[in-house]
Amino acid sequence: MTDFTIVLRSLRVRLFSTIVTALLVATSAGLLLTILSLRSAGKAAFERGSGNAHLLVSADQSPLVAVLNGLFYANPPRAPLSQAKVSEIRRLFPWDFMVETQLGDSYRGFPVLATTPEFFTKFEPVVGEPWAPASGKFFDGNMQVVLGAACARETGLRMGAKLVLTHGSGASREGGEGEEHGHVHREYEFEVVGILKPTGSPHDRALFVSLESSWILHAHDRREREGLEGKVTAADLLEDDRKVTGMLLRLPTRSGSNVSSALQQVFDTLRRDTSITVAQPADQIDKLFNIVANVDGIFIALAIVTLFSSAVAILLSMVNSMAQRRRQIAVLRVLGASQSRVFGIVLTEAAVIGLLGSVAGILVSVIALTIATAWLRESLGLIIAPDFDPRASVIVAAGAVALSALAGLVPAVMAYRTSVSTQLRPLG
């Protein structure tokens, strides 16, 4: 028998109140941990999507929009780049790679990226982690489509499946290949020739086709408007059909050399051209997170306020229970417990509620993170690996215990000052 046994017995006697109060602490501690974990995991997920391209060029209105559209498939870019501009940029520097991309089509709400084979061989969606097919191959001809891992999983498409693309954002994912959001390119069927391994980046939600396939689809539309019939081939493409909406660029790097000064020079040169928007993806993601950091701060502040309110709940719960507990405290005093010892017992009770709550909060956080990441993947296509920071857990748990102990001060003082005579019998 120890003081701690008395603490545990006392909590057990008030089991309902103990559970409710601990759950309150658990909810607020869990909320705080979830927000902290999602913040770091969210940034990591965004950083994964930027890949190994040093620069992104498009005709979007700002560098941030260029990155959100070009790498995160937020929206199709506002305007295409002309082939003349593409050629001009190609000649400007001895690029390590220059991958042309075109966005604008979709399949059941999933974005379609038309690009060149270099996209798979040179561009890495995550630095140091090149593309790898889970089955099949990368496209090597027209009317072939490669599926991102999440897209394949969610559409249920398998190798050899046939599909048609939609111009624009397309139908809802649940629906079929309707035309409510764009024109369906029914004349050209694509065959699934490869399914990619997951990369943990937004690219997993996309479908990939060759740039020439996409040009053919849109040339067909042009020809229809001009009253021309028949299937289009590469030979029918005009200069104006060969549109790209973005370019992923990388400067040559040698091991041990620092690319940053050269990159800045190239960046400055490209920025002088007002007809294009040039962005450094990594910088834009940092800027985006600096912008949302304030919102993060508000959420964290709210969670901390919730934690404080749960400490108030502990205080109220324990103060309410003091009416029943004064007799127990008086008995302990008569048996030989000092005032400071009963003070310590009551304070420990509050701290134990905080500890139980924070441990449950860690579990709540893990569960909430699992649900939140599944929801983010499902609704936003943002792949976030639950990244639980043990240091944050320890700090939040310690904070919850300290706050609970602080809340226990009032009932502990009440216990300290409990009058033995009035509790054990009427004053004689």
Added chain:
Amino acid sequence: MAPAASAQSALSIRDLAFAYPSDGREVPFQLTIKHFELARASECLLVGRSGGGKSTFLQLVAGLLEPQQGTVKLDDIDLFVRSTNRDLLRGAKLGFVFQTFNLLQGFSALENLMVALMFSTLPKSEWHARGMSLLAALGIDKPNASVEELSVGQQQRVAIARALVCKPALVLADEPTASLDPENAKIAMELLREHCRVEGAALLVVSHDPSLVPLFARVEQLQSLATAGGAR
């Protein structure tokens, strides 16, 4: 001149004066005891009218209230000198039996004894055996049952066992029979007296129940202690 305290005193009180702080509206309650002595392994019934200061007297003996003057010695240790840790002394030298038992709810019969032993000077290795043997001696055959599951009579026995488990020099019984019918009151009183005798503890019963008077060889009036000392 006051009689000399016995070397074998379980309780010795001299020139005690206590008054509650005045709230300025009425004369505060005061208690004075010239001299009171209770030898080891002896027993005494202290009677007094309701509101006469019996509870105050018990709290002074337990060191829970501090007198303005006078001495209270438990087993020859002065309660109110700076060097005395009154909480430790209370845990080691005093046993309490209450009118409503005041057992700790949510604890088993044995655990109620173990809590008392936490504040005793007995070695920890002896606690369990001591608790079990005392409960067995008092006829408690389910020591691990929660006290809420025990009958009133069994709870009374657990309360007596808890008062004796730390091998106290003095057991204070505060209206121990007030919540019992006359027959059970008599049984409980006999049980308490018998086990105090077996354990060698002095017994001081404080009550206003006149039916207890015939049971005790020594009966003191609280009011009379204010003027005339009692020693035996």
